[in-house]
Amino acid sequence: MGQERFADIVERFTHGSEAIPVSPEVSKRWQEEIERARLRMKNFARMMADPVEPKTGQTPRQEIYKKNKSRLYRYESARTYRTPVLFVPNLGISRPYIFDLLPGASFIEHMTRQGFDFYLLDWGVFGPEDNGLTLEDCVTRILPRMASKTLESSGASELTVLGYCMGAPLSACFVATHPEIAVRNFVNMAGPIDFAKVGLFGVWLDKRFFNVDRFVDVLGAVPADMVRAGFKLLKPTMDLSTNLNLWWNLWNDRYVEGFSALNKWANEYVAFPAEFFRQWVGDFYQQNKLYRGELRMGGRPVHLSRITCPVFVVGAKEDYIAPPESVKALLGAVGSGDKEYVELPGGHISLIAGRGAAVHCWPRVSRWLAPRS
């Protein structure tokens, strides 16, 4: 450094300056800060010595149907609206309890309190025996069955399909190719549609640089650690800012509770089945077949223009996994007359989980759906 020793700074910091008296206001703020420091130490010691397992997924639910690893859950609600909502999240990557993280911080709790008959498709955690499962199987075999079971269980004749992240393009493929299942509304939350605009993953997975066939042939399933590495690389400063914010808010018990739950979820990565990953990267990221209308599933062409029901698209301004322009692309591709796009503050996760989501996102989705359900 040269100019001054660090010890001198600490000396002056602890003794203050004799020339300028400390005002009562500053003194009070210091007392508050010292109390916060005490609470930080207390909470830190508790987190280290006696970590409490966060109780996630507390909204009451019932398993309606299971198919291999996948489960369909129905959540308890007043069921004010006739049209049930089938929520389709991402397959692989992470577990779906992020959508029902904690009481008061749960998208599912919000929707059920609003009176929606809410169903969650939990794709499950796939093992090596599922390496033959393709994306096409998910769209043509699992999704239609889950939709039928939703209708059967709710007694309704139509349903709303709400896709989040990867669940949105999968659902879009399903809605576009299964006119026999009556879909009343389709909601895309942070789901990429035009893969020419998917940001860093799009560049890294470009077929000139990434040989997906070789990758799958050697590894089989894409291991959870590999998925973790990919997402960590996407935002290398994430852990640093997460830990900095934790330290800053460590005095706040509510923050610590939320952090523990979110941190548990954020560190629980899920592997991709081999053939699913091959098709996901090859057809979607590398060839953008969905948006170009070149995709075929179950012998049927997948044309997004065949989606004619009301469509609601939600993008997140700071989403670096599914940038808003890649999500918004659905609006121009569908054949619906009633369609709307909103771009909300937040990132890919904070769009649907956390305090911001409760204020900005969930009410927008429920308000849009209510008159159409």
Place this chain on the structure above:
Amino acid sequence: MDSSAATQQLFDLWKRQIEEGTKAWARMIGEVPGAAAVDPTAFWRPLMDQGITAWSRMLSQGPASPELLTQWKQFLDQWIEAWSKALGQAMGTEAFAQALGKYLDQWLATQGPARKAGEQAMESILQSLGLPSRAQVTDVARQLVELEERVERLEDGIAALLKRADGK
């Protein structure tokens, strides 16, 4: 010390740090074989040096206030965000994607034979112990999945027949 002047001073230092750090990062990305190695601490040293200097200056001009902590937090947040953007730009280039692809190729070239050898060794150990291998267990699980699929198709068929019978 006037709080706005202190903040301005911090931001000036921050900008300088970002410029120096970005140059160091760019040098590392574009490093050519045979060139002198880049010191990785070049990313962090400017922040530490300049941050401590900033604190030193502010503390020498008046009594310490907890507001300094808030300013320091804001400074770190902005610093991390700026770094995130700089890294995002560097990693969004084709050069980076190409380097990443090459690294993965090399990793797969070693990983493939290593995995195969590991699996064969494990299989022979399990065989000598009279235990089923991973592949055999996986096969059984796969058969169960297929069986479940067949049962479902049968159920669908029966449901369709019943529906048709009801319609008559």
